[in-house]
Amino acid sequence: MSASDSWLDTLPADFYAQLTHTLNLHGMAALELLSRPATPATDRIYQLSGLDAVTVQRLNGISSHAQLLAALRREPLAVYHLLLLGGLTLETSLAAPVLAYVRQAMSITEEQLGQLLTYCQQLSNAFLGQLEEHVAAPAGVASLGLHRLGVEEAFAGFLAAQLAARPVAELRPLPPQLHIMRLALLLAVSLPQDTDHPFAQAVQALPHLQPATLEPLIARLGHAQPHEPLPLSMPEVVQLYQALQVCGMVFVSDLMSHMGLEDSFPTLSEEERRASEPAPASNREAVGSIVSGFTQWVQQNFPGNPEIAQARQQVLALADEL
Incomplete structure (x- = not known):
């Protein structure tokens, strides 16, 4: 393990168990976003994140703490962008089919779904902050936090284009x-x-x-x-x-x-x-x-x-x- 990966040792042994619902929910939301027809706005998101459906599906296959750690060592930016773009999508109407599926699959009420969504978003935001402290930013960007602002701006442009196209x-x-x-x-x-x-x-x-x-x-x-x-x-x-x-x-x-x-x-x-x-x-x-x-x-x-x-x-x- 490299020195830059040593922070992974500080993650609790049950961290994957804590993050399971968050990974699943954000992964489905990210796939919903990536299923949109290609436009200049979606192209910009891809240019910044490098995230595609194949990568998301691979990350959605994580099923243990060891696999999560392996993904964080091998492709930490992919995990970061899945959580970031999934979280942004979950705050919009694009996530409606995802949330409907989750509610039906888990047999939960609308109130329980809201509680689950809040929990997952809070955990995701906390982990994004942790990743921003330890993971190197893409080439040409001073920090992962600044990179995040660029991705969020591109996502806002995507939403504006979606609104204009209605x-x-x-x-x-x-x-x-x-x-x-x-x-x-x-x-x-x-x-x-x-x-x-x-x-x-x-x-x-x-x-x-x-x-x-x-x-x-x-x-x-x-x-x-x-x-x-x-x-x-x-x-x-x-x-x-x-x-x-x-x-x-x-x-x-x-x-x-x-x-x-x-x-x-x-x-x-x-x-x-x-x-x-x-x-x-x-x-x-x-x-x-x-x-x-x-x-x-x-x-x-x-x-x-x-x-x-x-x-x-x-x-x-x-x-x-x-």
Whole structure:
């Protein structure tokens, strides 16, 4: 045993028995976190912690004091991050399925579950503090305590991203509406990059209409079906709002022909145009009707919303560049 591991001798012989429920609960919570779809926020957590599902499952297999000591000698940071990320997750709604499973498996009441959770969190926090005293921080970080702040910040960013991605509205688009939504998003990312037209340059500068930002929504709409529920998060509402406004401006101006985009972006088929309510006399009117309808829907459903207000101001500024 190295000198840096000598602190493990001070752990009581029944320490694993004390920590059993904590390891199990935090391990399940960490797995729940790691089961989330990959995003920049989850990637950041992984970059900082190095924790993955395989590692958590291996640590969840600890079943004795000797195995716990071996893990603390071999991969103390993995144990640390399991407890840290598991504890952070247990404080959020992400842990709901874990807690429901534990309550059912242990046949305990809601009150008893709360007591168990409090006990496990207190023991985990105490042991995290002990680990921070004895375990070396990852390379490039002055201390494990400072590293912890970085992980907690990354986790907070993950929660914020989860909150932003929650659906705030649901559409059931008609075929022509879905068609124009797809077209509007594609148009926003297809304006020539090398153009000197001020309108196109202004569109390319909008944060919500950046190609990388729009890719997930473009993919979602590509698989969406007419008349089927289409849940939208607040960022997606803003993206569609601005993209449709841009589309409407382009189609009422000569920008399509000016930039040679007419052949690349066919509008509505005759059948789709007739499906619009009321049936417009031309494709230009059809696009205008759909854009106007979506704008009214946004204004009715999100009155006074600051994100919509900001998006509207940015759109109004675009009109000056046509």
